[in-house]
Amino acid sequence: MTKPAASLRAIPAVEKILQALGDVDLPRPAVVSLVRRELAALRSAETIPAFEEVVKQIQAALNSVRLSRIQPVINGTGILIHTNLGRSPLGPEVVKTLTEIAANYNNLEYDLASGERGGRASYLEQNLALLCGAEAATVANNCAAALVLILRHFTSDERNEVVISRGELVQIGGGFRIPEILEASGAKLREIGTTNKTSLKDYKKALGARTGMILKVHRSNFFMDGFVESPSTEEIAGLALKQNVPFVEDLGSGAMIQTEQVPGIEHEPTPAEVLRRGVDLVCFSGDKLLGGPQAGLIAGQAKLVSALKREPFFRALRCDKLILAALQTTVDFYLAGAGEEGNGRASPVPVLEMMRMPMADLKSRAEKIVASLSGVHIKAGVGEGRAQIGGGTLPRSIIASVTLDLVPKNLALEEFSARLRHGSPPVIGYISGGRYKLDLRTIFAAQDQAVIHAIRVGTG
Ligand SMILES: *Cc1c(COP(=O)(O)O)cnc(C)c1O
Numbered sequence: 001m002t003k004p005a006a007s008l009r010a011i012p013a014v015e016k017i018l019q020a021l022g023d024v025d026l027p028r029p030a031v032v033s034l035v036r037r038e039l040a041a042l043r044s045a046e047t048i049p050a051f052e053e054v055v056k057q058i059q060a061a062l063n064s065v066r067l068s069r070i071q072p073v074i075n076g077t078g079i080l081i082h083t084n085l086g087r088s089p090l091g092p093e094v095v096k097t098l099t100e101i102a103a104n105y106n107n108l109e110y111d112l113a114s115g116e117r118g119g120r121a122s123y124l125e126q127n128l129a130l131l132c133g134a135e136a137a138t139v140a141n142n143c144a145a146a147l148v149l150i151l152r153h154f155t156s157d158e159r160n161e162v163v164i165s166r167g168e169l170v171q172i173g174g175g176f177r178i179p180e181i182l183e184a185s186g187a188k189l190r191e192i193g194t195t196n197k198t199s200l201k202d203y204k205k206a207l208g209a210r211t212g213m214i215l216k217v218h219r220s221n222f223f224m225d226g227f228v229e230s231p232s233t234e235e236i237a238g239l240a241l242k243q244n245v246p247f248v249e250d251l252g253s254g255a256m257i258q259t260e261q262v263p264g265i266e267h268e269p270t271p272a273e274v275l276r277r278g279v280d281l282v283c284f285s286g287d288k289l290l291g292g293p294q295a296g297l298i299a300g301q302a303k304l305v306s307a308l309k310r311e312p313f314f315r316a317l318r319c320d321k322l323i324l325a326a327l328q329t330t331v332d333f334y335l336a337g338a339g340e341e342g343n344g345r346a347s348p349v350p351v352l353e354m355m356r357m358p359m360a361d362l363k364s365r366a367e368k369i370v371a372s373l374s375g376v377h378i379k380a381g382v383g384e385g386r387a388q389i390g391g392g393t394l395p396r397s398i399i400a401s402v403t404l405d406l407v408p409k410n411l412a413l414e415e416f417s418a419r420l421r422h423g424s425p426p427v428i429g430y431i432s433g434g435r436y437k438l439d440l441r442t443i444f445a446a447q448d449q450a451v452i453h454a455i456r457v458g459t460g
Pocket of ligand 1: 142143144145172176217218219250251252253284285286295296391392
């Protein structure tokens with residue numbers, strides 16, 4: 001049913017709204033387009049609100065748009081590698097590399113020694129291989145891309161089957177399912193065993209003329225307990241070698257440190273240890289436990305890595321100069337021993353630093369923040385937190401932590417939480433046990449003042 005013309009005439013003109021909005025810190029075409037959309041929506045509304053009300057609604061919509069812009073946030077969730085919050089933050093040295101490379105020309109594919117065209121990121125590839133104890137290494141856009149590249153390379157029309165245990169057909173994060181990735185790569189899934197039990201015999205039986213490769217997927221985001229069995233990596237590797245079938249493991253996170261040295265954290269397999277067990281190739285993420293930029297790292301046998309790099313498809317998955325440079329700095333840090341604890345230096349990898357931050361440091365920061373909140377309309381205290389690695393990594397591991405526990409005096413927790421989320425910078429915490437909590441393990445010490453400011457503004 002169309003509205004009477006009189007009613008439609010009550011919808012304000014775009015120009016008038018734009019005038020009423022004044023200066024808006026968003027690109028003008030984006031503002032105009034939003035105003036048009038909002039006004040168009042009024043055509044089907046029951047009643048047309050007053051002009052001021054329409055302006056208010058549009059301002060609220062503009063605020064939502066403003067908040068949707070990618071921007072820094074303060075992570076008070078206690079989840080270190082929070083996929084929704086951009087996974088691993090980069091350290092100052094890595095950021096410095098990014099700034100320098102971004103603003104200048106560089107030798108990305110130019111050999112300064114000879115003055116001729118050079119290999120892309122060959123320095124990084126060599127050092128990454130060293131770090132992984134591998135013959136060779138290379139890099140793709142992310143671990144999913146690395147996996148697709150590997151699957152496409154090792155499967156063909158005749159040998160299209162990928163042998164994988166049913167216990168490893170996992171979903172990793174939003175919309176990344178191992179079986180779907182396999183299918184999208186043109187490979188055929190050859191599931192073996194059961195959810196909880198797969199034996200070496202199951203692998204043996206599945207191998208044949210149609211086998212392209214054996215894939216093992218690290219169960220990064222869940223764990224199985226009880227009546228569980230799977231053959232060791234060494235056993236599968238022995239079988240793969242005998243049958244001349246490539247054996248690849250998707251590690252997901254790929255830690256470069258001995259994670260079990262951090263209290264509360266389990267051991268996460270390192271690429272080097274997995275390759276030592278006889279796996280031909282591993283792939284893992286750059287922005288999970290490695291603490292670098294988004295990337296998919298591949299390491300293993302030299303002949304396999306160079307074959308992957310010759311795939312025409314590799315070109316579509318290659319990283320840009322910024323990622324390569326950031327990764328280069330990160331990898332060099334690990335090689336220099338900067339990932340090890342107790343070397344007296346601050347870790348250049350923020351995720352590692354957060355993992356190891358002593359409780360006493362967190363407590364003293366929390367106490368200082370609480371003390372500086374006197375006079376603010378809020379009940380503030382120091383609480384206990386349970387920080388997690390996140391990013392689908394080490395789901396059983398909990399790191400003891402310290403929280404700011406806040407109960408605003410005349411504001412509902414939900415409202416307070418929303419105000420902090422909408423602030424500048426946005427602060428993300430969580431509500432638990434009748435309190436709003438901010439876990440200090442994932443908040444940089446340099447952000448403490450901003451947290452205090454956000455709480456003051458939020459309660460004001
Ligand atoms: C996280 C994860 C991936 C995906 O890695 P991205 O770098 O996000 O593409 C793949 N496999 C496993 C086992 C993972 O944990």
